[in-house]
Amino acid sequence: MALEKEIALAGRLADAAGQTIKPLFRGDWASERKDDASPVTEADRAAESAMRAIIEAEFPGDGIIGEEYGTHNEGAGRQWVLDPIDGTISFMAGRPIFGTLIALLQDGWPVMGVIDQPIAGERWIGSIGEGTTFNGKPASTRRCRQLSDATIASSGPQYFTDDQGGAFMSLAAQTSQIVVWGGDCYNYGLLASGHLDIVCEAGLKLYDYAALVPIVEGSGGMIADWQGNPLDAESANSTGGTVIALGEPARLEDVLEAMG
Structure with missing residues (x-):
């Protein structure tokens, strides 16, 4: 499955999210508790809004499932799944070990994914049938014999x-x-x-x-x-x-x- 355009778009989504998150990291931001008592900050919401706007403009027929703003085009075969800050508590504590998560589902199965850590400038990209990269170079797990x-x-x-x-x-x-x-x-x-x-x-x-x-x-x-x-x-x-x-x-x- 060739996903060159989708991978390129995901990179731009991660860039857009990072541009909204970085100015707020260890800075002043508003937060509140959601219905499930988990915290959400203005950085979470701004990052997801930035990503959704790009997807809706470039792939208007695709669906979107986002942590902060719900579902768009629910019946679409292709769904973009967004978590603008996975690890909001780490973000709030000033720990740069959170990440922006971007996935593409085809008929309910994940076919492409991105983990982006905008503060450290670290990005993992994986897509079905292709090797995962870390900052553009091949990434590989290690062997564990026992x-x-x-x-x-x-x-x-x-x-x-x-x-x-x-x-x-x-x-x-x-x-x-x-x-x-x-x-x-x-x-x-x-x-x-x-x-x-x-x-x-x-x-x-x-x-x-x-x-x-x-x-x-x-x-x-x-x-x-x-x-x-x-x-x-x-x-x-x-x-x-x-x-x-x-x-x-x-x-x-x-x-x-x-x-x-």
Whole structure:
């Protein structure tokens, strides 16, 4: 599937989002709580608005699913999925480990994704059938010969239910026990570039994981729900948004067994 135009557009979307985010980072911005009690800032909303305007002008027949402004052209076969700041809490705390997530779905399946960290100037791009790039150069996961060698990451224990937290801790106990907390989408970029071995999370929404799928898979890794099934537009509803990403796909059975 040739996606040259779409990848070029995604780059411009990331640029536009970054241009709205960077002036506000560690600066003065307004924020409030959404209905689910999660925070949102003016940077989140401005970045999504900038991206939506470009998509609507250049691909008016496509759909858009955004964290802040909902769905546009819901029935379209192609859907752009936008999370302007994945890791809003990190943004608010002045930590440059948040990211802008941009994905393209075709009939519910992720076919292209971008993770952009505008402060550090770091960008991962993945598309179906193509290798993932990091700042224009090939990105590759690292091999992990046994689970006990693995470094594991997750955004935070507060996102797990009690049962999910137990499964995570069972897995962590069988890894190297080097556990990285925090990072949101940035962890998946680090995995794609060979710095982490496992990312394990729950409670993710479509806009949290859609962009990650082509990036992880295109770098030689795999990403699935906690039953080992591939992620699509319905995964957030059918599995509670459970996600496991592996730099070494051969460790999947070990991971699932460790989680019980």
